[in-house]
Amino acid sequence: MWQVVGQTRAVSLLQHSLERGVLAHAYLFVGPPHVGKMKLALNLAQALNCEAAEPPCGECDSCQKIDLVKHADVQIIGLTYNGNSAEAKLRAEISIDQIRDVQHSANLPPFEGKYKVFIIDGAELLSSEAANCLLKTLEEPIDRVIFILLTTNEQLLPATVVSRCQRVELPPLAASEVEAILNQRGIEPQKAKLVARLCHGCPGWALSAAMDGDLLQQRAERIDRLLDIINADYEERFAYAGQLATEFSQSRGAVQEILNLWVDWWHDLLLVKVGCGDIITNVDLEDRLIDSARGYGLAQIRAVINGIQAAGEQLGQNANPRLVLEVLMLGIPKGKEGTVKYG
Numbered sequence: 001m002w003q004v005v006g007q008t009r010a011v012s013l014l015q016h017s018l019e020r021g022v023l024a025h026a027y028l029f030v031g032p033p034h035v036g037k038m039k040l041a042l043n044l045a046q047a048l049n050c051e052a053a054e055p056p057c058g059e060c061d062s063c064q065k066i067d068l069v070k071h072a073d074v075q076i077i078g079l080t081y082n083g084n085s086a087e088a089k090l091r092a093e094i095s096i097d098q099i100r101d102v103q104h105s106a107n108l109p110p111f112e113g114k115y116k117v118f119i120i121d122g123a124e125l126l127s128s129e130a131a132n133c134l135l136k137t138l139e140e141p142i143d144r145v146i147f148i149l150l151t152t153n154e155q156l157l158p159a160t161v162v163s164r165c166q167r168v169e170l171p172p173l174a175a176s177e178v179e180a181i182l183n184q185r186g187i188e189p190q191k192a193k194l195v196a197r198l199c200h201g202c203p204g205w206a207l208s209a210a211m212d213g214d215l216l217q218q219r220a221e222r223i224d225r226l227l228d229i230i231n232a233d234y235e236e237r238f239a240y241a242g243q244l245a246t247e248f249s250q251s252r253g254a255v256q257e258i259l260n261l262w263v264d265w266w267h268d269l270l271l272v273k274v275g276c277g278d279i280i281t282n283v284d285l286e287d288r289l290i291d292s293a294r295g296y297g298l299a300q301i302r303a304v305i306n307g308i309q310a311a312g313e314q315l316g317q318n319a320n321p322r323l324v325l326e327v328l329m330l331g332i333p334k335g336k337e338g339t340v341k342y343g
């Protein structure tokens, strides 16, 4: 009935609360991007408003409208919802005006359903004024109104807001679990195996990557660039650092994704090196990894992983991106093989 993939613990907690009529007025769903937070929130909204005997049925009028985000009593608030998209794209925070609108709407009775549900996507992006405003609403619960806050990083939320919510953690799934789900959905086995590893337990990403070739194409290009850089001279490395720094000013997420991919690559080298090649992430590039691993010592690989992770942390702490990335580029040891070419 619940359509969220995996997350049996979270689902049984919510199911149990629904059955016993002991729902919280506010929930905080915590988990990495694409793990299923929005799906679970919509499922809970369906369960609250479903017209069938065993909610959420997923088929009644109410469930279908919620699935399409067209139900009058279920609202999603975030950077890219509510308001025209051009304006939304410019926004970096969830504003106090958005939360004031929510407060106004929360005080009106449900329009077509049984419960009003407000889903705040990316709650860590609430401006401090917006968070304070929301806190007032959370402190005075309204009958038949439920808030669901979704976040990838609860540390960025005020403790006062967190303490008003029932916390529900959505951990990453095991790769085997994601692979089984993809197989069930008819994805060809080899592709299912690859994206199940690449998604790091987040089935939303795996499903997108399996259905739409762009994500895998982008990953292939990023890996090619990484391998170029490993064999490049300092001049080219500095140029790439500059390019990444510019990209960082436009999209922090994209650069973090590239760094994550780099960590995966070096972590795979480590695994190959210690004879655990069966659990690598980049399963389609095993031969390349085996070949490349010959050129490095374990300590060298560990140092690179530490360097990439440190760079990621420094970027998160607003260090000068160009400087951080240049230091990173300098620290990457050249591959020793250079003899085997792949086309």
Ligand SMILES: [Zn+2]
Binding pocket: 046, 049, 050, 051, 052, 055, 056, 057, 058, 059, 060, 061, 062, 063, 064
């Ligand atoms: Zn239903």
